[in-house]
Amino acid sequence: MNKLIRQIFNYSFQIMLFLFLLILLLKEFFPTDVSLMININWFMIAVIVLGISSILFPLKGIRQIKKPSSWRDYLLILFLGILGALLIFLKLNNLGRISYFISILGGLIIILLSWILLKEKD
Amino acid sequence: MGFLIIVFMGLAIIEIELLVLLLLISRYKKKKDLSKSNRQEYSNYEEKIKAFAITISILLVLVIIFSIILFSPYPNKVKYSLIDVVPKDTIGLPMDVFYEQEFIFTISGWEGKLQYDKNEDRIAGNFQYKKIIEDDFGNTFLVSSGSNKIILENIKQKNLLESSIGWFFEKNIEISSKKKFFNKFVTVTLLSSKSSLSSAKYEYTLFREKPYFKVQFSANTLTKDKLDQSAYGIILKEFDLYLPNGTILKNDNYITELNEKVDIILDGNEVPLSHVSYLSDKVDLNKSAIKRQGSTFYLEQPKYEIFYNNKTNQTIIIYSPIIKKAINSFYWNVFWFYVSEDNGKYPPLYFIILEESKLAYCDEEWIIQSKYYDGNLQEYIDSSVDKMRGIKDE
Numbered sequence: 001m002n003k004l005i006r007q008i009f010n011y012s013f014q015i016m017l018f019l020f021l022l023i024l025l026l027k028e029f030f031p032t033d034v035s036l037m038i039n040i041n042w043f044m045i046a047v048i049v050l051g052i053s054s055i056l057f058p059l060k061g062i063r064q065i066k067k068p069s070s071w072r073d074y075l076l077i078l079f080l081g082i083l084g085a086l087l088i089f090l091k092l093n094n095l096g097r098i099s100y101f102i103s104i105l106g107g108l109i110i111i112l113l114s115w116i117l118l119k120e121k122d
Numbered sequence: 123m124g125f126l127i128i129v130f131m132g133l134a135i136i137e138i139e140l141l142v143l144l145l146l147i148s149r150y151k152k153k154k155d156l157s158k159s160n161r162q163e164y165s166n167y168e169e170k171i172k173a174f175a176i177t178i179s180i181l182l183v184l185v186i187i188f189s190i191i192l193f194s195p196y197p198n199k200v201k202y203s204l205i206d207v208v209p210k211d212t213i214g215l216p217m218d219v220f221y222e223q224e225f226i227f228t229i230s231g232w233e234g235k236l237q238y239d240k241n242e243d244r245i246a247g248n249f250q251y252k253k254i255i256e257d258d259f260g261n262t263f264l265v266s267s268g269s270n271k272i273i274l275e276n277i278k279q280k281n282l283l284e285s286s287i288g289w290f291f292e293k294n295i296e297i298s299s300k301k302k303f304f305n306k307f308v309t310v311t312l313l314s315s316k317s318s319l320s321s322a323k324y325e326y327t328l329f330r331e332k333p334y335f336k337v338q339f340s341a342n343t344l345t346k347d348k349l350d351q352s353a354y355g356i357i358l359k360e361f362d363l364y365l366p367n368g369t370i371l372k373n374d375n376y377i378t379e380l381n382e383k384v385d386i387i388l389d390g391n392e393v394p395l396s397h398v399s400y401l402s403d404k405v406d407l408n409k410s411a412i413k414r415q416g417s418t419f420y421l422e423q424p425k426y427e428i429f430y431n432n433k434t435n436q437t438i439i440i441y442s443p444i445i446k447k448a449i450n451s452f453y454w455n456v457f458w459f460y461v462s463e464d465n466g467k468y469p470p471l472y473f474i475i476l477e478e479s480k481l482a483y484c485d486e487e488w489i490i491q492s493k494y495y496d497g498n499l500q501e502y503i504d505s506s507v508d509k510m511r512g513i514k515d516e
Contacts, residue, residue, distance in 0.1 A: 003171065004171055004174065004175055004178075007171070007172065007175035007176075007179075008175050008178050008179050008182065010179075011175055011176050011179035011180075012179040012182050012183055015179060015180065015183045016183055016186070019183070019187070032223060036202075036203050037191065038187070038190055038191050038194075039190060039194040039195065042190045042194040043187075043190055046186045046190065
């Protein structure tokens with residue numbers, strides 16, 4: 001039972017964090033619609049509570065088996081980098097020419113960090 | 123927004139289905155692997171625990187998210203959609219109406235009227251609607267400012283109670299709101315009046331993503347037989363008035379600043395500014411006079427009234443089952459709708475707001491083209507009112 005509760009906290013936190021980041025992203029582009037649908041502050045409190053719970057009750061005895069990286073992983077990194085750059089550009093395009101520079105740099109940072117994570121050894 | 127919630131729920135269901143599918147696939151694959159590796163890594167029991175934990179986690183997340191959506195209040199700056207009402211417990215009880223976050227008009231407690239014990243007065247008044255000032259010699263004056271005159275009354279000659287107006291005052295106003303899945307309810311309660319009226323209420327019912335809402339006024343008193351008609355007072359600027367018989371009344375409200383100073387009346391007599399110049403630091407005696415113009419129209423039992431703004435193409439339809447009379451004052455840009463009392467309750471006033479609208483009068487009927495509806499206006503009023511009628515805050 002103890003293990004089950006730990007797993008529930010852990011999975012709930014992961015799902016909530018993913019949804020929170022997604023809603024935060026949507027809020028940047030549709031601020032009124034998202035604010036009318038959900039109160040982001042209360043959402044954040046729920047994520048924090050679940051985050052604390054998953055730290056206090058961590059999963060034990062689970063070891064991730066590292067798979068060798070494939071071309072699909074590199075393609076995903078490239079896609080996420082381009083998507084990130086595009087989102088940054090959409091948000092900052094009113095700044096003028098500098099928005100191109102910031103968005104390209106942002107995209108490169110996403111690709112670079114993901115690359116480092118992928119290549120990281122245990 | 124309802125559409126978004128449905129999409130959101132749909133996504134959540136798809137998510138659950140995908141996870142179940144993934145679990146089944148992984149289980150099938152692992153079964154294959156397990157047969158090869160003699161069940162070295164995973165037991166069947168652990169698999170079940172994991173699947174159960176994921177299912178419970180998804181359910182928990184859904185419960186949390188829907189609780190936040192349903193029960194958490196909106197941030198103050200964000201308004202309910204499409205229409206929201208924001209009452210303020212300040213002088214005159216303004217209840218501002220917003221459409222898609224934009225202010226449109228005010229339902230005013232100050233302009234609302236109530237006939238009680240054969241007297242008519244404002245619903246939400248002010249205990250001190252005239253300003254009280256004191257000069258350096260210990261004299262106290264009541265001050266009331268008009269568009270072209272300032273009246274000063276020495277308080278020694280007047281009763282201080284004359285400075286109060288209305289049945290209820292701004293100090294005893296309670297505002298509460300409640301949200302359900304498809305509705306928002308706002309209640310404004312006015313307490314302890316200067317007479318035997320014990321309380322009065324404005325109850326608003328708003329509809330999620332619908333271009334209409336209703337408000338109902340009620341008054342409580344131990345002697346209900348003394349209650350008579352009440353009037354909803356609406357402050358609506360820059361709108362023309364279209365009547366059910368096809369008549370169009372153009373808004374002729376016009377305010378001009380005159381090239382002269384306001385008249386000063388002291389205890390009923392006009393006096394020069396120099397006579398009361400010692401009060402200049404307490405009240406603005408040097409302000410310019412303005413001239414206000416505008417027509418007023420009295421209508422007996424109109425079926426409804428249509429207000430149209432030709433700059434924004436916005437149409438506001440105001441309807442009540444039995445409007446006793448309507449006073450339409452372009453002079454003040456205030457519109458009063460008188461209704462009769464029934465056991466302390468007054469018939470609701472229904473509002474329909476249509477944007478991107480055009481009106482045409484054909485065959486003795488109004489035809490409307492708008493973002494949400496094209497066709498006969500009377501039919502649209504009937505169907506909208508039917509939808510609003512049954513909804514109550516329980």
